[in-house]
Amino acid sequence: MTWLITGGAGYIGGHVTQQLVEAGEQVVVLDDLSSGAAERLPAGVPLVVGSTLDRAALDRAIGEHGVTGVLHIAAKKQVGESVTEPLRYYQENVEGLRVVLEAAAAAGVSRVLFSSSAAVYGMPDVELVTEDTPCEPINPYGETKLVGEWLINAAAKAHGLSTVSLRYFNVAGAASPELSDEGVTNLVPMVFERLTAGRAPRVFGADYPTPDGTCVRDFIHVADIASAHVAAVKRLNAATEQVNLTLNIGRGEGVSVQEMLAVIGRVTGYDTTAEVTPRRPGDPARVVASADLIHKELDWTARYEVEAMVASAWDGWCARHPEARRRA
Known part of the structure; x- marks a missing residue:
């Protein structure tokens, strides 16, 4: 069996x-x-350079390598950018997935694993978000992921596909410095960037109905994200009947922004006293996963704690910004 991984040279994909x-x-x-790097790939892994919108590239990759399963990670993922460029996000995330599914169906590929997001839930007013929590996305990025799940489910019914959709919560960390996140759109690298520049980290709102007033999130190590994909692939490979699952990937534990800043301070040696700025529109007070279903269905549980996430992310950041460690 051979799996085609779209976006497999990116941060999570790598x-x-x-x-x-x-x-x-x-x-x-x-x-x-566009955001990936060929250097992230293990030696010997074939790379087809092309977009998910390029049917010819997809047909070539599937045909030449005898693909039997598709793992679709490629997507645009910046929430703020999705608000200002919704047409681009729908084109890349929804039309890109449609073309991938079309190519897979034409080639008789029967297994599809889809990288979704907790952004499909929007602002859930619950202690733990289960897979049955209503999906009410509040930005175009989350909408595209929810539409993607609908598209996956429709294709599964029409073409007899076995599918798993994995809803990521807040990803952090790195398995090794060379695989670390080069972007600065997630909380941890955003804080690193400001500390390295000699500026205080920013907290967007400290008056939420949470224990310390800052937003609470479920942070998950990227290596745990990857191991959940491995578990899902093995489930799909072993299936003798059609499988259709939608599962959260999280730790089931909430960490506030203020608590995360304290961990970053311990790991880096920097003063992480924050500059409090107004709330960002659409930020829910608390979004924490229930991870019971993924444990039941895939026998998967997250392994890494928050300190390990931050320490591994810091090693990756300092590999690219050696001056950061010297300034601490």
Whole structure:
């Protein structure tokens, strides 16, 4: 069996590709390298440079490598950017997925694993978010992920596909410095960037109905994200009947922004006293996963604690910004 991994040279995709190879799976990667890097791929992994909108590239990758399953990670993922560029996000995330499914169905590929997001839930007013919590996304990015799940489910019914959709919560960390997140759109690298520049980290609102007034999130190590994909691939490979699952990937534990800043301070040695700024529109007070269903269905549980996430992310940041460690 061979799996096509779209976006497999990106931050999350690189970790997934590495762990699948280590698990003995045959893989081929399709990536347009707009945010990915060929250097992230393990030696010997074939790379087809192309977009998910490029049917010819998809057909070539599937046909030449005997693909039997598709793991679709490639997507645009910046919430703020999705608000200002919704047409681009729908084109890349929804139309891109449609083309991938079309190519898969035409080639008789029967297994699809989809990278979704907790953004599909919007602002849930619950202690723990289960897979049955109503989906009410509040930005175009979350909308595209929810539409993607609908599209996956419709294709499964029409073409007899076995599918798993994995809803990521807040990803952090790195398995190794060379696989670390090069972007600065997530909380941890955003704080690193400001500390390295000699500026205080920013907290967007400290008056939420939470124990310390800052937002509470479920942070998950990217290596745990990758291991969940491996578990899902193995479930799909072993299936003798049609499988259709939608699962959260989280730790089931809430960490506030203020608590995360304290961890970052301990790991880096910097003063992480924050500058409090007004709330960002649409930020829910608390979003924490229930991880019971993924444990039941895939026998998967997150392994890494928050300190390990931050320490691994800091190692990756300092590998690219050596001056950061010297300033601490």
